[in-house]
Amino acid sequence: MTGLVLKSTGSHYEVLIENKKITARLRGKLRLISNKHTNPVAVGDWVELATDKNGDYLIVHVLERKNYIIRRSVNLSKQTHILASNIDLACLLVTPVFPETSFGFIDRFLVTCEAYSIPAILVFNKVDLFQGDMEELIANYEAVYQTIGYTTLRTSALNGTGLEILKNLLKDKVTLLSGHSGVGKSTLINAISPGLNLKTGDISEYHFKGKHTTTYAEMHPLSFGGFVIDTPGIKGFGLVEMQPEEIGDYFPEIFREKTNCRYNNCLHINEPECAVLKALSFGKISETRYQSYLAMLNDEENGPYRSSH
Numbered sequence: 383m384t385g386l387v388l389k390s391t392g393s394h395y396e397v398l399i400e401n402k403k404i405t406a407r408l409r410g411k412l413r414l415i416s417n418k419h420t421n422p423v424a425v426g427d428w429v430e431l432a433t434d435k436n437g438d439y440l441i442v443h444v445l446e447r448k449n450y451i452i453r454r455s456v457n458l459s460k461q462t463h464i465l466a467s468n469i470d471l472a473c474l475l476v477t478p479v480f481p482e483t484s485f486g487f488i489d490r491f492l493v494t495c496e497a498y499s500i501p502a503i504l505v506f507n508k509v510d511l512f513q514g515d516m517e518e519l520i521a522n523y524e525a526v527y528q529t530i531g532y533t534t535l536r537t538s539a540l541n542g543t544g545l546e547i548l549k550n551l552l553k554d555k556v557t558l559l560s561g562h563s564g565v566g567k568s569t570l571i572n573a574i575s576p577g578l579n580l581k582t583g584d585i586s587e588y589h590f591k592g593k594h595t596t597t598y599a600e601m602h603p604l605s606f607g608g609f610v611i612d613t614p615g616i617k618g619f620g621l622v623e624m625q626p627e628e629i630g631d632y633f634p635e636i637f638r639e640k641t642n643c644r645y646n647n648c649l650h651i652n653e654p655e656c657a658v659l660k661a662l663s664f665g666k667i668s669e670t671r672y673q674s675y676l677a678m679l680n681d682e683e684n685g686p687y688r689s690s691h
């Protein structure tokens with residue numbers, strides 16, 4: 383029989399088999415297969431199951447993954463951890479304040495999605511709080527990302543803004559929902575799919591302790607069709623196994639321009655006749671995006687790269 387992995391707590395897995403949630407363990411052998419990733423089975427995996435002599439469920443095989451997103455393991459070793467697999471859409475919840483989501487964080491998320499060819503959207507949440515300066519801040523973010531071609535949406539779980547549009551975007555898909563701890567992931571899922579009753583945090587706790595209420599990635603069936611994967615308060619995405627020359631390919635607007643650079647191995651730092659730097663000087667490529675690009679280049683061991691721009 384096959385099932386869909388909804389949750390992993392390390393030793394046990396919650397698996398959906400034809401609308402029934404069961405708990406399963408891994409067959410011993412499976413644990414040895416993957417040295418590359420710290421978890422051989424991830425949320426979103428389709429798995430084959432068997433029962434042991436006591437009638438307990440065992441995961442015996444992981445079906446081929448359409449895609450998966452990896453993160454560096456928490457201990458910052460070379461090992462990586464599969465965050466989730468078989469993702470149709472990645473949705474980043476963004477709040478300009480409470481908590482602050484930086485351009486750098488958004489760009490890292492988008493680059494990760496581009497690298498895995500997973501469509502990504504940006505959802506500006508808690509818009510009920512946006513007035514005055516906040517409104518301006520959001521409009522600024524929207525302008526940057528809409529110009530590149532990303533879909534953006536404004537939502538509020540509190541006053542219902544954008545919830546119907548969000549439901550339409552998520553319907554019948556497996557959506558990875560990300561965002562800093564406290565941006566309102568659990569609250570938003572509860573609002574679009576009542577009955578799940580996910581635990582939400584008190585905002586004051588986030589401020590003072592940086593508290594995480596969610597600790598494991600977990601997949602939830604949506605009442606209107608599809609699944610959403612809630613991820614624990616993420617500090618950042620690791621750019622795993624990415625070559626410096628590759629990074630620009632995951633910024634769609636840099637990728638579009640780079641064919642016109644004089645050198646085809648141009649890193650768009652201070653090379654002559656660089657089409658990317660030219661587009662930047664015309665404002666066709668945004669300054670914040672370019673700064674994120676440079677920051678990501680310098681993340682790699684080959685850095686530092688400094689632009690004379």
Ligand SMILES: Nc1nc2c(ncn2[C@@H]2O[C@H](COP(=O)(O)OP(=O)(O)OP(=O)(O)O)[C@@H](O)[C@H]2O)c(=O)[nH]1
Binds near residue numbers: 539582
């Ligand atoms: N004003 C306002 N507050 C919101 C909204 N959505 C969530 N909140 C508040 O933001 C806080 C954090 O919400 P959560 O849903 O727990 O955040 P989360 O992203 O799931 O956090 P983690 O589980 O730690 O990753 C809570 O106090 C919510 O009441 C919203 O649309 N408007």
Ligand SMILES: [Zn+2]
Binds near residue numbers: 648651658
């Ligand atoms: Zn260039």
